[in-house]
Amino acid sequence: MEIKIESNSAIIIKDLIKKFDDVTAVNGLNLNIEKGELFSLLGPNGAGKTTIINILSGIIEPTRGTAIIRGYDIKRNLKRIKELIGVCPQKSAVFKFLNGRENIELFGNLHTIPKEELKKRIDKFLNILDLSEASNRKTGGYSGGMLRKLNLIIALINDPEIAFLDEPTVGMDPRARRATWEFIGSLKNQNRTIILTTHYIEEAEALSDRVGVIDYGELIELGSPKELMTKYKVKNLEEVFMKITGRRILEGM
Secondary structure, X not given: OOOEOOOOEEEEEEEXXXXXXXXXXXXXXXXXXXXXXXXXXXXXXXXXXXXXXXXXXXXXXXXXXXXXXXXXXXXXXXHHHHHHEEEEOOOOOOOOOOEXXXXXXXXXXXXXXXXXXXXXXXXXXXXXXXXXXHHHOEHHHOOHHHHHHHHHHHHHOOOOOEEEEEOOOOOOOHHHHHHHHHHHHHHHOOOOEEEEEEOOHHHHXXXXXXXXXXXXXXXXXXXOHHHHHHHOOOXXXXXXXXXXXXXXXXXXX
C-alpha cells in the first residue's frame, strides 16, 4: 500500500545501519536533506558513502533503520521512489556492444519517455557534456571519463526530482571534470535535489550547499563548506578532514 508522509525535506534518514558480516558499513546515520539542496557525502574510500547511496536508491536493504524519500518510506514504497530518482553509480552501467546514444535510448525507453522528448533530452545532454561526436561509437571503446559522462546522462534522462551521483567525475581529465562540475551545479538551479558522493575535496567545496563528513560509517561533521572551514579555522575542507580524523581523504581506509 502506498503511504506518503508529508514533509518539506527531500530525504529523511533515520537510525540507518548496514552490516556486512562483521563489518558495519553504516553506523546509526541520522540526516535530513532539504529539497533543492546539493548535498555532498565526503569521506575516504570505504567510509560508507556508496553503501548509503545504494540503500537510498533501493539497491540493497538496510540492516536497521529506514529513510523517507519525498514522503515515501524505502521499505514500503520503493517502486514509487524509483520513479522519482536517478542514479549515477560508481561503476559503469552501460552495454558495451551498444553505442552511446543507443544506451541512453534504452534507459529512456524503460522510463517510457515519449520518442520526440527523449531525442531532445539526449541531444541536449550529449551537447552539454561534449559527447555528441562519440555518441555513435560503441561504448566498449570509451575512456573511463567518457563512461562517467554517459552514466550521468542516463541517471538524469528521466528528469528526476532527486539525483544520486556516486563519484561522477572519477576518471575524467581536469578540463572535463570542471565542465561536469558546471553541469552538476546547473541542476540545483532547476530545483533538483542532488546527493553527491566524492573524495575530491575541491569538488565538494565548489559545489555543495552542505557537506556531511563520513568516516567508518558515521556522520562525524555536518555544515556548509564555509561553516566548517570557519569552525576549524582552516583554509579548505581537506584541512577540516585532517583536523577531525588525522588523515587525508585520499588515504582511504
